[in-house]
Amino acid sequence: MSSTRTLAVASKPDGDVAALMSDMGTQAREAAARIARADSAAKNRALRSAAGALRAATGTILEANALDIAAMQAGGATAAVIDRGTLSPERIEAIAAGLEAIAALPDPVGQVMSEWDRPNGLSIRRVRTPIGVVGVIFESRPNVTADAGALCLKSGNAVILRGGSDTHRSSAAIHACLVAGLEEAGLPAAAIQLVPTRDRAAVGEMLKGAGGAIDLIVPRGGKSLVQRVQDEARVPVFAHLEGVCHVFIHAAADADMATAIVVNAKMRRTGICGAAETVLIDRAGADRHLGPIVAALIEAGCEVRGDPDVRAADERTLAAGEDDWGTEYLDAIIAMRLVDGLDDAMAHIARYGSQHTDAIVTEDLAAAERFLAEVDSAIVLHNASTQFADGGEFGFGAEIGIATGKLHARGPVGLEQLTTFKYQVRGRGQIRP
């Protein structure tokens, strides 16, 4: 199922990582030029064929995954890490359905973003174009192989994927299906390449641009990966920092709504970046809000770490230390404190937040509008759960992550964020005076 080209790359010794990555980069550049011009039908055919190949290869993929899991267990991986890496027939079907969903999305390439005429008669169009070659560096979850590969293909980019070492067999089995889809559609196999070596030097080469080939790095992983990317990247990066998300319960909040939003924002799924990590409760409404929210969280199985005011309200709470503010628990733990009104809440968020996603709960529209205007985060919500921080929930169809940087992409990164644009100027012989 793999192309000859992929096998040729895979047979290189690990020692020659720079040459390997430069070679992959050259192939990616060539493929990018073809994929940029590929029509939507061909890209969609590749995605649907890949979905079919995935379903047909379910047994092979599960065998590869079993080897990965056995190695992870032997290596003492935690249950959470093993769960993230484990595939099942249902998960493989979900990956295949995801490819079909991306095939069904509108093609961003060639979309006219804006269009205007100049007094001299020049007609200017701003048109979406692919970025070129994207490098995606991810950990553990093998489904990212398919999601990221498909999003980059649909947006007209070539991609070099570097998956987690733990699940390299699973990723390779999934990647083979993507390559089969490309070949079925007559598109270059090198449009979606998977780094065949587990040598971590490959990550360094990608961060340096793989010989000038990579236009953008999208990291998907934990703090150590993010730190390495920040230290070493010589090409643009869609930063994906942690989500230290806050819910601020304003004095004028509806009490039932406040409780429901806090519990959902924390407990629906604790391991996602849009999960709330800190609750700020307006002192002026604390008598109505504090007790019920703490009780509901504890009842839902959440550990509450509070400041002295919170601790005084419910003896089941633990003491929060300075380190708790600004911590992304990604677990059933939440930090909670009282604040003195909207300004104090916004100051706390500015100091400890990660500019990811923050929410206010209030019936006071003026307070809500100030919060929405002044909190400098990618996503700000009024009377809604922070767990809506998700490309699918935004209607983007699929996402490759949530960007916390401010440039180019901010918030959910979907097809549109994986494109750039150019200006097409149409004239009739105009020269500049």
Place this chain on the structure above:
Amino acid sequence: MSSTRTLAVASKPDGDVAALMSDMGTQAREAAARIARADSAAKNRALRSAAGALRAATGTILEANALDIAAMQAGGATAAVIDRGTLSPERIEAIAAGLEAIAALPDPVGQVMSEWDRPNGLSIRRVRTPIGVVGVIFESRPNVTADAGALCLKSGNAVILRGGSDTHRSSAAIHACLVAGLEEAGLPAAAIQLVPTRDRAAVGEMLKGAGGAIDLIVPRGGKSLVQRVQDEARVPVFAHLEGVCHVFIHAAADADMATAIVVNAKMRRTGICGAAETVLIDRAGADRHLGPIVAALIEAGCEVRGDPDVRAADERTLAAGEDDWGTEYLDAIIAMRLVDGLDDAMAHIARYGSQHTDAIVTEDLAAAERFLAEVDSAIVLHNASTQFADGGEFGFGAEIGIATGKLHARGPVGLEQLTTFKYQVRGRGQIRP
């Protein structure tokens, strides 16, 4: 006219550059939070007051400039460099008028870029917001102090300006007027700071982010600055690489239009990044186009460096070497060669171009559309001069440069490109299922 704060910073010894820049960064961050929320009227008042201050300070600015010019002459600067650095009453009036023009532009901050509702009733708005703190590093031209400061202010950003050492007295005199404008409008003086030291270590500190304060670097300068920025920058950069701009004369070009566009694209102003550097002539139309274009260029005072075909057509041409393809002359010199049709022209541009601005001249609309679609440059033109590569000509009102990178900004960088966005989500208590 300078604020106490600015004077305090200026008095620090050069040796402590890291501390100085970190201090400036802290002040910029604080100012950025205020400028981000400043209303349009206050920002416009600051710009108009600064324009008034500039006019009133014309004598002072010219005195400062005279000292800069004298030092440059003593140091053996070239005539071109001295010309770029020289101010006159007319140039100062143009700078003041430029500030007023930026005041008259629409405020990008708070503009709703798009807005949609989700099936669950959530209302999502994508709203323009400032980026934060911008670092602008420029050389020689002291007017950039005012242009860049004003564009950053209007777009709601704080800015740290680091001007060329040669014209530091001129820049300081202009900067004092900007500070006067800010103070007149009740805005923080630290919204527009000028690095007071000529120590080049300050550039390094800016490229490292000035203690985490700088969100974006905008370099305006020659190859050595661009190279340093690429090597050292640890924060996002709006790359401003050279403009190796091509004009391709397709076989089906109108001969008069072709000649007029080539001469304008090269000779209107040879020193700007949108000036054409290479002309590609379709072999199939060479008998009609080559002679007249070469003759017109030479008549206009341009040196033509050609391949053997070009040389054979006109003995006044010189021989082009491999180095001429891809050279940004910024002078009255142009490289010229024949190509075998549209595909060969696009292959030449892909190989030697800088993805800045490229034009096709043809009456064949299908060829034009392929060129506009497939040439991967920030600006692609059909039947128009490459000298239109300019924010003013695009209707952006003013520009801080032309970005040749693909992320966030591409092409002219005006107010809009100096903003980012956030998503505001308005709900009625929605939680995620």
